[in-house]
Amino acid sequence: MSTESITIDQEFTETIHSFLDDADTVLVVNPAPEVFQIIIQTATQFDDDLPGFQVLATPDVLKTGAEDFILASQVADLIDRGTLELRTTTDIARNSLLVSDDEVITVVTLEDKLTGLRSTDDDLVENVRSTFEDEWNDSETFTLRTPPLSRIQETLGEEFGDAIEGDFMMIVESAETIPEEGGDLDEVALALLVAANNEVLLYDISKWGEDIGLASKATFSRTKTQLEDRGLIETEKVPIDVGRPRLRLLLASDELEDVDSLPDQMTA
Incomplete structure (x- = not known):
């Protein structure tokens, strides 16, 4: 048996990158939340062709991941590309496992650091893969409602131009996490704030x-009111030929002067 101990802290991303680079298919079993996040971030930044990979996790881990808009939209991108599948099960091994066709990494936590055992033993790899492929076939598909980040970026540019697309992506790339809908300043608030920075109509965004x-139009309207109450945005009426005037979104100059201060507001 070929087995070596590795320390997975700063080196974990490189380990995952190497693992994905060498594999044709990857099965991730029972990832802890931080392991799931690092795997998705590494896969998102992967320059070469990704192997097809599957994640078999507890419902709580995937639901927690879906609560962070940035992570959820990256997951949605990988699913949209046909690269990633997510399934849930409650009957699962205790440790996180990464399984390829010829290698297994068992991830454990020792002294607050991620550490793993890496094995290329043919019999062990085949046994582990066969066992969890059976569990995969008996598991349930996890449905993610968040749209892919690439679709958000592309459609923002198409609908509103490069400026609002650039503002939105600047926030996403600057913030470590953005809570999903219902959080203090979530992705709907982010869209409204960058729309206000570019004086876009509430109806259009x-x-x-x-x-x-x-999110629904009702959620956008409700979030707009919350941002007004916090003194972050203002509106002005724009007359139209028929019907009620529409509202143009504006940043509230006393509290939020320009888009460069949005990352601090999003994570405050």
Whole structure:
């Protein structure tokens, strides 16, 4: 048997990258939340062709991951590309496992650091893979409602131009996490804030958000009111030929002067 001990802290990303680079298929079993996050981030930044990979996790881990908009939208991107599948089971091994066709990494936590045992023993790899492929076949598909980040970025540019797309992506790339809908400042608030920075109509940004599956128009309207109450945005009426005037979104100059201060507001 070929087995070596590795320390997975700063080196964990490199380990995952190497693992994905060498594998044709990857099965991730029972990842802890931090392991799941690092795997998704590494896969998202992967320059070469990704292997097809499957994640078999407890419902709580995947639900927790879906609560962070940035992570959830990256997961949605990988699913949309046909690279990633997510399934849930409650009957699962205790340790996180990464299984390829010819290698197994068992991830454990020792002294607050991620550490693993790496094995290329043919019999062990085959046994582990066969066992968890059976569990995979008996598991349930996890449905993610968040739209892919690439679709959000692309449609923002198409609908509103490069400026609002750039503002939105600047926040996403600057913030470590953005809570999903219902959080203090979530992805709907982010869309409204960058729309206000570019003086976009509430009707237009909320229609865009509903069309791509980010949130309903009612959620955009409710969040707009909350941001007004916090003194972060203002609105002005814009007359139209028929019907009620529409509302143009504006940043509230006393509290939020420009888009560069949005990352601090998003994580405050």
